[in-house]
Amino acid sequence: MQTITVEQIKSIPTFTNVPDDQLQWMIDNGTLKKFTNKEKLFEPGSKAEFMFIVLEGEFRVYQLNEKETKFLDTVGKNTVSGVLPFSRIQQYSSLCYSCGDSYCFLLPKEKIGDMIRKHYELTECLVHSMTTRVREFTKQASQNEKLMALGKMSAGLAHELNNPASAMARSGKELKRHLSSVPQKFKAIMKMSVDDESIDFVNELIHSKLKADLLPLSTLEKSNLEDDLLDFLEEKNVNDADEIVEALVEYQFDEDELEEMFDVTGEKNFAPTIIWVASQLVTEKMVNDIKDSSDRISSLITSIKSFSYMDRGQDMTTTDIHEGIQSTLKLLEHKIQKQGHQLDLKLDVNLPHIKGMPGQLNQVWMNILANGIDALEEKKGVITIVTSFDIENVKIELIDNGSGIPEEIQNRIFEPFFTTKGVGKGTGLGLDITKKIIDRHQGKIKVSSTPGHTNFTIILPIDNKI
Incomplete structure (x- = not known):
């Protein structure tokens, strides 16, 4: 491309309705420049000294900082940019270079004042182009801001929801496994012969433990209690005592309570009774864990609705x-x-x-x-x-x-x-x-x-x- 004509400029949508004499003035006061591959149109810190029109080829724009380079946009054929009428741009903050051979028309910044004073239609079309560009850029930037905010919130929510959801799945799986052993334990209970007084005692003890507002035990206190209860259960010939002792420690049974249960139920019935009690407590704990997890999820959803005011x-x-x-x-x-x-x-x-x-x-x-x-x-x-x-x-x-x-x-x-x-x-x-x-x-x-x-x-x- 050696020269540029009014017809070429007029074929660009921005200049379609501009009179020929004004376009000729612009051509006469500007220059046609060829950019080779990787040649810079502008770079960070360079002064904004011209309006440019891409006639052939394309340029790529990148944002630079010390750690990374981010691709921003492609500037293609018929793009009008740079210093436009009433633009406040002083210098560039990004890098723009040619991809292959490209041709640009450059109009010096010094000529913009003459354009504004003498060529109304040309000025009008360029101002319209600038306002459209600003509007589109602002809209895109606003959308990016929303997406970034949504991304931050989503990352936190994904983690917050994953924890209770995983806990629910884990507790559900454990509960299913635990309940599969209930028929065998129920069979042992059905073989027992106990009076109403013994049944009432066991029920009241279970209910009191479920309702109790227990203070958490230290690791050492838990370990000592577990050792004491395990010794007691093994002394009373309770099979698989190590499998039920954790539940008893969780609800802070002590030796005196187990001793009283032994006295009420009798030696023959104590083992199936304490196994049944531990089973009920384990079931209760798993159900409570599932409820706590579902409450946490519900609370998060409520917070999301409240935050967004979506309802x-x-x-x-x-x-x-x-x-x-x-x-x-x-x-x-x-x-x-x-x-x-x-x-x-x-x-x-x-x-x-x-x-x-x-x-x-x-x-x-x-x-x-x-x-x-x-x-x-x-x-x-x-x-x-x-x-x-x-x-x-x-x-x-x-x-x-x-x-x-x-x-x-x-x-x-x-x-x-x-x-x-x-x-x-x-x-x-x-x-x-x-x-x-x-x-x-x-x-x-x-x-x-x-x-x-x-x-x-x-x-x-x-x-x-x-």
Whole structure:
């Protein structure tokens, strides 16, 4: 390609309706340049000095940092980019190079002013192209932010749900195996000849153990009790005593209780009775384990529904700030515990409900708390949450003792697309979205940060008049 014509430019959709004389002006004031394979169109830190139109070939764009390179996009034929009218771009933050031989038309930045003053239709089409590009990029970045947040939450939920689900499956399998031996034990019971008084004694003892609020035993206490009970059972000629002693220790039977049962049931009936009692206790424990696991799963699902407000609308409604924070913490629990962090909750029990959009506010808590946990990195840190109120507003403080936010960028953290995280770890929209949600609630958000202490303070009106 040696030259460029008006017809070639006009074949590009962006310029279809631009008068020929304006396109000719653009051609006369720009240059046609050939880029060979791997030749750079721009790189991080290079000044944005021209508008460019890809006429043939394609370019690839990458985001670079010290640890990794991330592919961002392919810039193909007919793409119009670079410095466009009213664009505020000063320099590039990414790398763009040619794939094979490519041809670009370059219009110097210095000519943009003349274009704006003299060529309305040309300026209009380029401004339209820029606004469309910004809209599409913002939409994609917002979608990426949502996907990243969903990915973080899903990872924690998968772990949290897997634990009780695995426990349920394990307990169910053990319960099935355990119940398969019940007929044989029942057969031994049916051969017994005992009076009502003995039956009532055994039933009352079982019920008392099931209802007792037992304090946990230390490992040494358990070991000593197991030895004592095992010696007693073997002395009374109970077969397979080692198989039932664990259940008796679990419910903290002692020798005096077993001795009393022996006296009530008699030597002949003691062994089948204590085996039956242990069997009932094992069944009860397994059922309780399954119930605890199912309750845990139910609690997680409730937290998800509360966090997302999936069963309610998004209009202003009476909102419990503490409920939203607790639901968010439930979803982040795995991440907090995995890294050994601590929670310090100083929640005012009298905090009033406010008028708000609970689902959106939960997104605020998620964004800030997740960032705080990330700031703690691998060290065992502390996340502190403080709530308070006055006659008009509630105040929520979300504090971490992480590395802090450098003072020179604290006034930029709420800007769209600004991020301190590495490539692929942040879109720069989390805190931008957070601020917009707070603004929507007619509230305020501010940050103060020094190494070891970062405090996000949020003020929300109690009676929102929106």
